[in-house]
Amino acid sequence: MVQHPDPKYMRRAIELSAKAGIEERTGGVFGAVLVRKETGEIVGEGYNRVLADHDPTAHGEVLAIRNACRNLGTHVLEGCVLYTSAEPCPMCYASSLWAHVEAIYYGATYDDVKKYGQFEDADFLAEINASDEDKNVKIKQYLREEAVVPWKTYSELTDRIHY
């Protein structure tokens, strides 16, 4: 039985963050590891590759989740703990919810990544919470009736898999 948080996992996440931001220069200073809570086995790792992969979703946490799911052949990471070198942005936090991770430990804060890297994660949270009218990225509902048609068919499938 492993106790969490355990510094060795966070240190691995920090090591990966340095790889991303300083050594390989693949993106910002962000790294993450996923650990099976009970056994302490590292089941997935990731580090920011936004620049290297031309992929704005290639954050450390997202890549660690995708890596763990690929390794385990599942889309759910129940019983896994996420260690990430910095406070997860809303995309990464929501990814963790979809993956059903059990707990999250983070190192640097939103303030730190803004101070040292001009990353504006906190502003994204405000943007998500703004009403649709107040958002900077305009978002509007459109053609709802047509979009609902396949949902009605889907709702009648007897063998669909929920996730």
Next chain:
Amino acid sequence: MVQHPDPKYMRRAIELSAKAGIEERTGGVFGAVLVRKETGEIVGEGYNRVLADHDPTAHGEVLAIRNACRNLGTHVLEGCVLYTSAEPCPMCYASSLWAHVEAIYYGATYDDVKKYGQFEDADFLAEINASDEDKNVKIKQYLREEAVVPWKTYSELTDRIHY
């Protein structure tokens, strides 16, 4: 000059949603397309593949963003409009912010996807907004001083690329 919203793009997103949820059964009923605002060119498409790919981040919008970025060789989609068959979850909305898309149009609402597919996107938004103490997925700050060390090095790099 193309006017937005244009129904043909939303209909393509809806077509992709049916492919995902009904025809190929790769995941939920979600599809998305990215369109260059001025020319109307479709630069990326995606449909939910969570089940098929064992990837909880493989939502229609995320895959459309990744597809467009790969096609264009960039991590920014300025001047692009996202059409998605359903209201984007917080992960997908934040992905759109990171990608700098210009506007978002969505078809079905959170209520629709809950009613017809038991998807709880609205609950995720509440979870993101809950204080750390009130979150269902426990999140805690840990080893901040160590995590900040590589950030200090990073902040002194003279040739780092901001995104």
